Amino acid sequence: MQVLFDDGHGATQIQVTLNNQTPVPLCPDSAYHPYSECTHTVQSGGAQLSIDISPVTDTTPSAIKRWTALYTAPDGRQVFVSEINARTDKDTAPTRSVPPLSTKRLAAIAASGTWNRYLSALPVPSAPPSIGPKISAKQITDTLTRLLPTEMSVSDPQGSDGFGHVVLNDGHGPSLVAMNVQLWKPDDPRIHQVFDGARTLSDGTRITTSEKPPALGGEGAIEWTVDTLREDGLRVVVSSNNARAYGVPSTRKDPALSIPQLQEIALDPSWQQLLPQ
Known part of the structure; x- marks a missing residue:
């Protein structure tokens, strides 16, 4: 789900993704996202929360920014909330200096119990196929x-x-x-x-x-x-x-x-x- 949000200081895109199939990595890989500023915490009860601030494009790190919150429930279900300071991530210039919602606000949205009934409606993921031994x-x-x-x-x-x-x-x-x-x-x-x-x-x-x-x-x-x-x-x-x-x-x-x-x-x-x- 995505919406265009405008509080009078510049229109921005906000997205919410619900997932219980292929897990989203908790933090971006620094080899491919060198400007990522990501923090990861484990909450009481086993839930995990990752907050990341990154440029949309690493080749132009001072341009459009993407702020995200990823909430991972103990059972593996995830809520991913992201926002950018532009109408779309294809824009060449931002509409404002930073996205409108603070990272604290993003975290609250991602961890909200509002999503539980929608997560419960998602199909149960099938077991992944065996592809041989994995080296971590x-x-x-x-x-x-x-x-x-x-x-x-x-x-x-x-x-x-x-x-x-x-x-x-x-x-x-x-x-x-x-x-x-x-x-x-x-x-x-x-x-x-x-x-x-x-x-x-x-x-x-x-x-x-x-x-x-x-x-x-x-x-x-x-x-x-x-x-x-x-x-x-x-x-x-x-x-x-x-x-x-x-x-x-x-x-x-x-x-x-x-x-x-x-x-x-x-x-x-x-x-x-x-x-x-």
């Missing part, structure tokens, strides 16, 4: 942190199942380091196409490297990547950027980790220890 973001970032050079500071570990990232700083500017850890069937033709023409190591592991601008852009940004596939189907991809997140300008000349360092991390046996026995 914490497992990935914890393992990655142990493999990084000790002289570098490590901050902001985040991610999702199969994906994790941290920000490194060696004194020359922050650098995003991201990892994907996946388990493929060894005979899956799709993954073999990815590694067609790759270099093969003595143990059968295939490996490719690349040095190119990241897919999500960023002025002056460059991403160095090592992609590996072991014979048992374990794929480990690690990349280092010369920016603190995707889509933002570079913060240093080169990424914090070199291709040889990335290769050493990707080939470390620690990743196989994360697989279910």
